Amino acid sequence: MTTASGPTPAAAAQREPYVRTVRVTAVVLCVVGAGVLVWAFYPSLIVFPGPTVLAVVLQVPLLLVGFWLFRLFRPLRAPSRTWSAAAVVWGATAATGCALLANEGLTGLWAKGAGVTFASNWSAALSAPLNEELLKLAGVVLIALAAPYAVRGPVDGMIFGALTGLGFQVMENITYSLNAVPLFGATNPAGAVTLSAVVRVGLTSWGSHWAMTAVAGTGIGYLAARGSRRGALPAVGCLVAAMAMHLQFDAPQPPIFLKVLINFVVVLGFYLWLRRGYVARARAVLGEQVSAGVVPRTEAPSLLGRRQRRRRRLQAPPGPVRDEVTARQQTALDDIEREAADAADREN
């Protein structure tokens, strides 16, 4: 059990020298990605300032709702707000900026090698899954390296993957809105931006980047929990599944609503399966801790639910007593989350 005094393993890991290197590198890559985006879309801000601001504003609800929802989806308690935000920022800057360059290069190659008609139908479906899934997934890997213990198992990987995908999706929606202006001949820039945003938020957002990267990110969770040798196969499987989801999403057929539905059902089913196992393991760990006297029997029933924990805290008088209850809950949850992170760990 984690003791109240002395550094926790998580705190000790934060001081590892490589952690600083990873964090600095990640920040630099985010700045580079943001620079690429600014370079590419600065003219839109100059020529169409109002529609450009509109394109950003129209994505804010998706960003806020997605951020709240995905953090809520983590069983027991939400992931760190800082690292959740970092995941979104990675997706919206480093991943998107680099994808802009990579996609331009690869789609050009498809046109040169296979002809413009083939490229028109298939270059997005054959380029984006490879480039974008790897670039987004890089963010989940960096969070696992930069924030040891933030990604402990598949569920954590899925949540951080969804958040990274959300950042990518929001930025991509903005760029699509801006690109829609010339596609409509710039005859009604605000209308083009709004139309694009409505379609991409109202329809495609249900099964787009967040869903694909949630699946790919789950693999990083397996790696974090099981190590390279035992985690590699499920990690590769998750990445390939995410790429397949992306390929079918960008393919010329079937109709878009069906593509969205397929991705949504896949990620929802995967999440529910992982969540069920996670919660079952958490209950088992809690039972063991109660039996061992680590967690008081009176506190156990309220420990695994967000609302129950809050109610239990509010029952305590404000001040040191409530603080102590809060600290006890957090310590117990640290232990439970560590033990419940992955089924393979429970077998060791």
Add this chain to the structure above:
Amino acid sequence: MRSKHAGGKPRSSRRLRWLATVLGVMVLLAAGWPLVSRAVSGNQPATAGSPLTIGLNSTHEAQFTLGPGWVIRTAESDPKQQWVLNRGPVDMSVTYVTLVNASQAGQLWPGLRNILRLGASSARLGQPARLISPQGGNGQTGTVTVNGRAGQAVVFPAPGADFAIEIVSVAPADNSAAARTAAAQLARSLKFPAGAL
């Protein structure tokens, strides 16, 4: 019970290897593809007199024909949205734009002016003059200058005004006549199969 990955000695070198892998993949994708693409030639000779199609589907498309000597820049071309063409000093683009309603056709010229400014802040589009196609369609044409290059721009709404074709042709100033001629020739060949002009 707890996995061996939780505690133990720091694994800095392994984690730094992961970091190096991530960096390597990112550089490979973001710099590698563009470099390889640049190394591969993207010019494909266009067949003179053979019609090229542009548009989303058979009800929303236009056809045009090119004279001899034109080259298609494949990496920038997409039969649904845009053909980017080159002949000697002349660069020409043929672009499909969607119109949500017929009233927007009147905004095509100022819209094109702004689109050109997206590519180059110095781009200038002259006042439009009326242009009647051989099929009787109403278009607009005018001079264009972009980054010291000069030529002609042409805009033609489709008969139903639910889409339009925009032609921009430029060349260095001393070849601007060739660019203007190229735009005029292409505009004369433009047809909208789904509706008679």
